Structures are given as C-alpha cells and as structure tokens.
Amino acid sequence: MGQEAWTPDSWRSKPIKQDVVYDDPKELDAVVGRVANLPPLVSSPEIDQLRAKLKDVAEGRAFLLQGGDCAESFDYCNPAAIEDKLKILLQMSLVLIWGMRLPIVRIARMAGQYAKPRSSPYETVNGEKILSYRGDNVNSIDPTQRRPDPQRLLSAYFHSASTINYVRLLLASGFADIHKPEAWDLGHVRNPEIRHEYQSIVNRLTDALGFMGVIGATSTQESALNTVDLYTSHEALLLEYEQALTRPMPKPLDEPETSGRKRPYEPSTPPRKTLAPELCDWYNLSAHFIWIGDRTRQLDGAHVEYFRGVKNPVGVKVGPTMEADELVRVLDILDPDFEPGRVTLITRYGAGKIGDFLPAHIRAVQETRHKPVWCCDPCHGNTTTAPSGHKTRSFDAIIGEITASIATHRELGSRLSGVHLELTGEHVTECTGGSQELSHSDLASNYQTFCDPRLNYEQSLDIAFKIAKVYAD
C-alpha cells in the first residue's frame, strides 16, 4: 500500500479524534516519561498466546467471551468487585462451553478500561456547562473536578497493575471454585420453568464429565480450573499512555502453536535497545488485547496508525456508519499479512438495524483473504433513555441482536465467533428485563454506572444460558 514507516509515535502526525487537551503539556510529558520507565503489565509471550487462541476463534475452533464495565473506575479496584467480575466471566464461560462444546477464550474489559470517548466534550450539570467526564484516567466524575489531570495517567497505571495482580493471584490460587452448585445463585429467576431449565444445565455442568475434556482437564476439576486463562483489554484511546507502554520485544522464535505453549519471558537486560530492530516486534504491554472505538477508527487517523504497528491482537468497533469498502480498507491496514484472528470485528448496530448492515459487511469481508473474528457487541446499538432519565438497555434487544447476528452469519456461510458485553458481577439495576424481569421503575433502586448501563450478574448469566441454548439446540 506504500505506507510510510511505522514508529510508536508516528500517530502524532495524523489527525486525532477524542483528543484530551491538558493545561500543561510539560506535566503530561513528565508523567508519560515516568510511565515509559515502569515495568510492563503483561508479557509478550502472553500476548502471543492470545494471538494463537484468537486464530482458533477465527477458524471456528473456539469462541470469544469479552466483557466488563463500560468505564472502569479506580474505585472498582477492590477485592469484591474484582472477584465478582471474575466469577461472572468464569460462570458464563462454563455455560458457553457446555452449550457449544468449544473452548472459550475469555477477555475482560478490565485492568485499564479507564478512558472514554464522549459524544460531546461538554455536558450540562445543574444548569451549568462543564467538561464531560472522560474516564478516571483523565478527570473525575465529580463535576467540580473535570480539568484533565495528567497525574491520573500514572494512577491508571498503578490501578491497572493492582487489578491485574489480584486477578493473577485469584486464578493462581484456585479461586475459580465455581463448579460447586452453591456458587450458582439461581434464586432470582422468577419464572419457574426457566429456573428449572437453568438448574438442569447447572446440574449437567457440575457433573463436569461432558465438558472437562474440552477445557483440557484430564484429572480433577481443580486442575482444569487452575489452568483458566483470562486476558485483559481496554479501548486504547489515550495514545500518549499507550505509546509509553509500547515496547520492542524479541520476536518469537517460531509462531505460537495453536495450543498456546508458554514461552519464558525475556528479561530487560541486556537492554533490548541493543537488539537489531529486525529481531524485535512492538508490543503494547498495557493489556493483551486493545480495541479502537467506533468514534476513532478513521482510516487516516491517529488511532488506526498506532494500531497497525503493534503485534497485539486488536479489535475494531463496527457500527452503522461503517461503509463496506471502508471496513475492507481497515482490515487491509491492520492485517496486511492476512493473519486469522489478528483483527476482531466487534459489530454494534442495534437490534433494529443489524439486518441493514451486517450482511453487506460479511459479504465484503468474504471477498477478501482476511479472516477476522466476528464478535457481536449487542450493547452499544441498543442504548435508550428510560422515562426516569436513566440510560438503559433492554435485555430483549440485547438478545435480539445476538440471535440475529448468529442467524445472519449462518445464512451467509460465515460464523459468529464471539460476544462483547458490558456487564458487572454486581447486582445493579441498569438494564431492564432478564429473568428478574426488571422494569423501568426498578432502575433507580441500584443504578451505579458512570457511563453506559451494564448487565448485572443475573442478566449476564441469562445471556450465557440463552446463547448456549441457541448453539446446543
């Protein structure tokens, strides 16, 4: 394509959307310089392992479950919130393994999902026009503290580090004790028939035998659950921060096997700067997987430029404004080597619009050599405002977009290979519907999100049961 050379800062010469303007650029430089000297949060062999797994997903041998908060807050860096999120993601993945008889690749929107794109730089609070909340790594949800503060980037790094440390600790110490029936609270399911149906799935799950082979366990349940992998992800929006954690790492000696064999981590001494550039690849070591939002995916823009140079698997949000030929050009830029699973297309049209856009997008990609992971985000196209003024989403619209996505892919000889959900393991009331049958009037009782409404614990489990059933039937 005759592209110019990529460098970790080549994005700086391109037009940028959703940029944050700081009062004191020198303070920003000092903070970013400090982040650039801090240790990585994830390793390049882990990233390679995820690349191998996403290749499996793209080729139909595994399914992707990606989920977490819309905007992670620094306050969510506490043991209970992290445990709850891990529990719901692991329980959902077990239900999906049961339904699909496929391994599930789990990616959390966690340990760095702090920056938010906004539709307007300003909002009105109590009649006063103030800067919008841009995520905890930029400013505060407190209306009196909206000035972008560069020190928050450093704080984001340390909150990410603390979160990922606790996730690793929990997984390494066998936290995943979710095969015990008492870990599955189904008391919330109001409809007795549905409760009976869920219970019978859980019973079969806890029986374990049918799915243990699929998740690689040969002996005890413990051994299977101890091998659980969970990868981290966020929208890579603040490119100064992302650049500071973008590091040259020795190329893998061979391409990772699909089994995802682990390689040792290469220490930083002797300094990698002395390694010949052709022996290195650039990795974003802030997370395993990063994605570009629907608002920042311009072909000639800074974000696409940054993303094309990193070795991590990357996501692109695809909404109704994406033209089919534009989608192909994004893939050409981000996936010049036609690596299956290098790009995950996270489609988010809305239940009422998916039929107008997805078929053309699938057909356009089928005419190329690209093999992306097709993943459905049924949340972002289905956001509405309740009469009470709460931003909400209906469970039925969410399920409607997922089932329409599965059906459309099937009809066209393609395959939906993942779902991307905004969820929390807590008992919030932000979305309506589901087996608790939450209504608009229930929203106020425990509405907590700072940004988009999330599926709660029960609604998230509902989604997993519903998807599992579509595949199992």
Ligand code: PEP
């Ligand atoms: C998000 O995932 O929170 C988000 C802002 O999504 P999108 O870019 O699809 O609007």
Ligand code: MN
């Ligand atoms: Mn969101």
